[in-house]
Every structure is written in structure tokens, then in C-alpha cells.
Amino acid sequence: MNFIIKILLSSFSVLIADFLLKGVQVKDIVTSILVAFVLAILNNFLKPILIVFTIPITIFTFGFFLLVINALIVLLATKIVPGFEVNGFWWAVGFSLIVAFLNYLINIENRKSKTHYN
Secondary structure, X not given: OHXXXXXXXXXXXXXXXXXXXXXXXXXXXXXXXXXXXXXXXXXXXXXHHHHHHOHHHHHHOOOOHHHHHHHHHHHHHHHHOOOEEEOOXXXXXXXXXXXXXXXXXXXXXXXXXXXXXO
């Protein structure tokens, strides 16, 4: 159940990024849910593998290469999800930054609501 809620909230982030970036097109709400689901799967399974293989360049660039990995995952999601288009690498970087930031804010609120003080 918690996974479904996270996907729905993440799809909201996808829609906001679509609204803010003219180089990103999301067809409809169902597509945004599918994008959020595909990104969650790719981030959980593919991203750790890519990070391990690129540790030297990530260290050399002080972690900025992780932006490249995020953009590549977004571009891969455009190939998987019909109705989701990103017009280039830099739009993918912007999209990943906006979605990551919004998901971070959502998770802060989620953690605050779970904290109980006695």
C-alpha cells in the first residue's frame, strides 16, 4: 500500500515537472503514474548497478556524474513509456532535479507525519 501511495505522489511530481519544463511532455495523468512507476523500478534496480560501475568518474567529478546517470535513466524511461517525451539530455537533467526535489519535500512531510512525540 505504501508503494502505491509513493508512486501516486511521485506522479504528481512528474506532472509538476511537465508543467514547469517546456522540453518535457507527459500525455495525461495515467502516463504520469506509469512514468513514476517505471522511474521507481529503474532507480531501484538499474541505478545502483550504474553507480557501482561509474564510481571512479563519480569521485573524480565530485558526484556530479550522478546527474548524468539520473538523466540517462529519465531518457530510458522515455523509451519505455509511450506518451512521455523529453527533448534532450539537459531537459532530462532538469526533469530529474525537479522530480527529485519534489519527492524529497514529499518525503519530509511524510516523515513528519509519522513522528510521534510522547
